Amino acid sequence: MANALEKISLLNPVYFDWKAENGGIHSLGFIAEEVGKIVPEVVNWEDDGVYAKGMDYSKLTSLLTKGIQEQQGQISSLTDQLGELSLNDTGEITLDTSAATYSGVLDQNWMGETAENLTVTLNSTGETLTKVIASADGVFARI
Structure with missing residues (x-):
């Protein structure tokens, strides 16, 4: 069925x-x-x-x-x-990186007026692979 x-x-x-x-x-x-x-x-x-x-x-x-x-x-x-996500003391959302891979979509309206950057960490060692810097007007740069 x-x-x-x-x-x-x-x-x-x-x-x-x-x-x-x-x-x-x-x-x-x-x-x-x-x-x-x-x-x-x-x-x-x-x-x-x-x-x-x-x-x-x-x-x-x-x-x-x-x-x-x-x-x-x-x-x-x-x-x-949800169990892989947690909120730390500084208000940042952290992801349990013990799993091998992650994928997802960042909502277009994720930034508030004061947001300056978003750091995406995507490996099991905690090393930052991609740092995305964005401004409130939607300008992005990958580092």
């Missing part, structure tokens, strides 16, 4: 009112025809294949379980990445 989180994010939970012959009560759920486009296995269709008779909500359990598993994997990965 691939891309469970993607499928879950496409589902559109709604409030609705049952027809009078079905009790007329206010409820919540999904519009079966919409769900059928995302997870057709849970929808029971009329003979015309266009209109839904209903949904078997219990069949969503495995999709939701897989989605939770995928999300837990993402959380674990982010927790590991």
Whole structure:
């Protein structure tokens, strides 16, 4: 079952009112025809294949379980990445350099008005490989 989180994010939970012959009560759920486009296995269709008779909500359990598993994997990965970062006493963010390689993207708006430079250290010995000097107007130089 691939891309469970993607499928879950496409589902559109709604409030609705049952027809009078079905009790007329206010409820919540999904519009079966919409769900059928995302997870057709849970929808029971009329003979015309266009209109839904209903949904078997219990069949969503495995999709939701897989989605939770995928999300837990993402959380674990982010927790590991966060564990490599720490804030020292001077307010600088430091990176645990015991890992062999790092990669990333520096956000275009990383500098405040008073920022003058950024030092990037990218090896396990702590040696500065690249020093990037930038001004508030966006002028960069590599040393």
